[in-house]
Amino acid sequence: MTTEVVNQESAHNAHHALPIARLDNVRTYYPIRRGVFSRTAGYVRAVDGVTLNIYPGETLGLVGESGCGKSSIGRTLLRLEDVHEGRIWFEQEEITHFSERRMKPLRTQMQLIFQDPYASLNPRQRVGELLAEPLRAHRLSVNAEIAAEVDRLLELVGLPRSSKDRFPHEFSGGQRQRIGIARALSVQPKLIVCDEPVSALDVSIQAQILNLLQDLQKELGLTYLFIAHGLGAVKYISTRIAVMYLGQIVELGDKNRLFDSPRHPYTKLLLDANPVSHPRLRVREKVVLDGEAPNPASPPRGCRFHTRCPYAQAKCREQEPQLDGSIHAAACHYPLW
Amino acid sequence: MTAPLLEIDRLSIGFKTDNGQAVTVVEDLSLTAAEGETICIVGESGSGKSVASQSIMRLLGENAFIQQGEIRFKGDNLLNKSEKELRRIRGKDIAIIFQEPMAALNPVFTVGHQLREAIKLHSKRKGREAKEYAIDLLRRVGISRPESIMNGYPHTLSGGMKQRAVIAMAIASKPQLLIADEPTTALDVTVQAQILQLLKRLQEGSGTTIVLITHDLGVVAEMADKVVVMYAGQIVEQADAESLFDRPLHPYTQGLMHAMPSLQKAAGANDERLLSIPGTVPALNRLPQGCRFHTRCAYTQECCKQSTPPLAAAGENRLVRCWLAVPPTGIEQNATAGGNAI
Ligand SMILES: Nc1ncnc2c1ncn2[C@@H]1O[C@H](COP(=O)(O)OP(=O)(O)OP(=O)(O)O)[C@@H](O)[C@H]1O
Ligand SMILES: Nc1ncnc2c1ncn2[C@@H]1O[C@H](COP(=O)(O)OP(=O)(O)OP(=O)(O)O)[C@@H](O)[C@H]1O
Ligand code: SF4
Ligand SMILES: [Mg+2]
Ligand SMILES: [Mg+2]
Numbered sequence: 001m002t003t004e005v006v007n008q009e010s011a012h013n014a015h016h017a018l019p020i021a022r023l024d025n026v027r028t029y030y031p032i033r034r035g036v037f038s039r040t041a042g043y044v045r046a047v048d049g050v051t052l053n054i055y056p057g058e059t060l061g062l063v064g065e066s067g068c069g070k071s072s073i074g075r076t077l078l079r080l081e082d083v084h085e086g087r088i089w090f091e092q093e094e095i096t097h098f099s100e101r102r103m104k105p106l107r108t109q110m111q112l113i114f115q116d117p118y119a120s121l122n123p124r125q126r127v128g129e130l131l132a133e134p135l136r137a138h139r140l141s142v143n144a145e146i147a148a149e150v151d152r153l154l155e156l157v158g159l160p161r162s163s164k165d166r167f168p169h170e171f172s173g174g175q176r177q178r179i180g181i182a183r184a185l186s187v188q189p190k191l192i193v194c195d196e197p198v199s200a201l202d203v204s205i206q207a208q209i210l211n212l213l214q215d216l217q218k219e220l221g222l223t224y225l226f227i228a229h230g231l232g233a234v235k236y237i238s239t240r241i242a243v244m245y246l247g248q249i250v251e252l253g254d255k256n257r258l259f260d261s262p263r264h265p266y267t268k269l270l271l272d273a274n275p276v277s278h279p280r281l282r283v284r285e286k287v288v289l290d291g292e293a294p295n296p297a298s299p300p301r302g303c304r305f306h307t308r309c310p311y312a313q314a315k316c317r318e319q320e321p322q323l324d325g326s327i328h329a330a331a332c333h334y335p336l337w
Numbered sequence: 338m339t340a341p342l343l344e345i346d347r348l349s350i351g352f353k354t355d356n357g358q359a360v361t362v363v364e365d366l367s368l369t370a371a372e373g374e375t376i377c378i379v380g381e382s383g384s385g386k387s388v389a390s391q392s393i394m395r396l397l398g399e400n401a402f403i404q405q406g407e408i409r410f411k412g413d414n415l416l417n418k419s420e421k422e423l424r425r426i427r428g429k430d431i432a433i434i435f436q437e438p439m440a441a442l443n444p445v446f447t448v449g450h451q452l453r454e455a456i457k458l459h460s461k462r463k464g465r466e467a468k469e470y471a472i473d474l475l476r477r478v479g480i481s482r483p484e485s486i487m488n489g490y491p492h493t494l495s496g497g498m499k500q501r502a503v504i505a506m507a508i509a510s511k512p513q514l515l516i517a518d519e520p521t522t523a524l525d526v527t528v529q530a531q532i533l534q535l536l537k538r539l540q541e542g543s544g545t546t547i548v549l550i551t552h553d554l555g556v557v558a559e560m561a562d563k564v565v566v567m568y569a570g571q572i573v574e575q576a577d578a579e580s581l582f583d584r585p586l587h588p589y590t591q592g593l594m595h596a597m598p599s600l601q602k603a604a605g606a607n608d609e610r611l612l613s614i615p616g617t618v619p620a621l622n623r624l625p626q627g628c629r630f631h632t633r634c635a636y637t638q639e640c641c642k643q644s645t646p647p648l649a650a651a652g653e654n655r656l657v658r659c660w661l662a663v664p665p666t667g668i669e670q671n672a673t674a675g676g677n678a679i
Contacts, residue, residue, distance in 0.1 A: 065525045065527055065528075066496075066525045172617045173382075174617060175617070202381040202382050202552060202618070203381065203552060203553075203554070203593055203596050203597055204381065204592060204593060204596045204613055204614035205613075205617065206596065206598075207595075207596035207597075207598070207611040207612065207613035207614075208613040208614075208615075210598070210611055211610055211611055211613060214610070229525060229526060230526075230598070231526065231600055232555075232597065232598035232599050232600055233598050235598065235600055236598035236611060259600060269527070270526070270527060271600065272530075273526045273527040273529070273530035274526055274530075274555070274600050275526075275529075275530075275533075275553070275555030275556055275558060275559045276555065276558045276559055277554075277555065277558055277582075277597070277599040277600070278558055278579075278582045279558050279559075279561070279578040279579050279582055280579060280582075281558070282558070282559060286530070286534065288527070288530045288531050288534055289527045289530070289531075290531075291481075292495055292497060292498075292528070
């Protein structure tokens, strides 16, 4: 652990309890296979040296461009991907190399909600059965208790009890997302990775789901890692925000401070790219972030953002900046403040 | 005064369903677009935005039929044109781009080949000249290495690059009207910002009229001169962009604005709950009686449940379909649907 990381750690401990989950310098690489013998021709460095603490009861928002590694962080944390390097902790226990058997009891404590709940729901199962299944596998055995718990879960996510007897395709996108949430809640998790849970939904329905997630958090004391494209939704629901670029965290801080006065040039450009909320706020000749992120299989030397950064200097091309130790941390040689 | 470039006049479109019945998916839609204007059509999924826009190009499938109305392009009713005449207009005077760029790209031909074909179809440019024009177009849509992109196949490009290539094809014939159906919905905010800026620049250069379809009020705020808000197949509100954002009149528009989590809301405002619109958009074959929004509206009165409000004038250049804004004669009005009502 570098000293920076330790500093960041102690800065947080002053305010928070111990983290519920922790990534320590984690790298998740996907092999690139080529040719008839599927030789490994290199690696997509999807997560490339990420250290992140998630504290109980908070919502940590994770933002960044498509392909920067957000889902990979979520899946790595849940031990759904193998790590190349680094360590993963859940509730003071290192789980990096836990066998599937040892993971099983933990699986109920960490759940995942996807963008498209439909893909994760068996279309031939009625909703009642979809919810009963994990209950039976993990918690309850008496049928009457299971039935009562299914009713309670439906009520919790705002669906009528009659939903039990219907199939997933009979529901709208927003209702299906509610089913997905009920299913995740059925095993009484402590931590939920929400991977773009509202991206596919209509605006009016997005607000319903965001409010639901927030109510559930209060009621059940849940912790969220919330991944999303829409910065508005992330700002609304998060406590802290981590900004990711090409497999690394480049800025991390309290949501209001981060949105109001970003330190990293990338964060600033990402915020500026968000559409305005009123036509009078339009900026003529707005500075837009040019081009696209480089290939994560061969990231640029030095600061990974230097190829697109308006402030890049010689040092940026040679030396990799580290997240500094402050409570509002940025990985940049020339931060905006 | 010359006729506006595009006039849609009381258009209703239906689809025949499998069981032989007909459902109306766009009802009594009217709008006009002047030269150089950007009109945004905004609404939730299934509200009829794509059907309305595709009808301009007569791109609707076999089971679609026009129930009433006209679509006039430079004064000519497109609904009376033969397929042959339409082919000449499509892609030349009017171009369309879709959310999914692969809908317009053929995976087995190079980008350059497809671009040259589009150029040859509508201009006299051939051979070398067509190639040079293609390279020029790619440069104009912000592709920095056009020569190498020309030789590449669509699948080798990122989503943003593909959409740029599609825009290059669409503007090849210098269309007077560009219809863009959610052109940035599948893209990142950063790439979205690039594409929106590109569309603005192209428009400034050429005076093209843009009909931009979106479900995102942010995109509307960035782009629109005029806005049409659709709900369940009908226009519920129409206004110039600034007036709409200053003071949305329809409870549905108000609801959409409140439901949109924004970066620019005043400090602290984000800690409050988002106001959401309860319920979901009704299915078109199970529309409620009266105002189609009354099952989700916070101001529903007796008259809303009984009769459909007309799309009526509400001040200068504004239309709204709500009994509160335009009360039926003889009924007491006891609330106003002003911007401060929610
Ligand atoms: N199973 C996999 N095998 C190989 N490469 C992968 C795999 N999953 C993801 N990748 C690659 O890893 C990188 C990070 O992907 P990831 O899905 O984590 O990004 P993301 O930030 O979630 O993107 P998006 O916003 O598009 O969902 C991308 O370059 C992606 O193509
Ligand atoms: N070919 C078709 N046959 C029958 N119904 C159709 C057809 N195409 C569209 N519809 C129906 O017409 C209605 C309007 O669809 P449309 O695609 O215009 O909605 P939209 O506003 O573009 O929605 P989205 O935001 O999801 O793109 C929907 O209820 C849809 O199911
Ligand atoms: S380190 Fe340099 S290149 Fe990287 S973001 Fe900061 S100023 Fe830009
Ligand atoms: Mg992802
Ligand atoms: Mg559509």
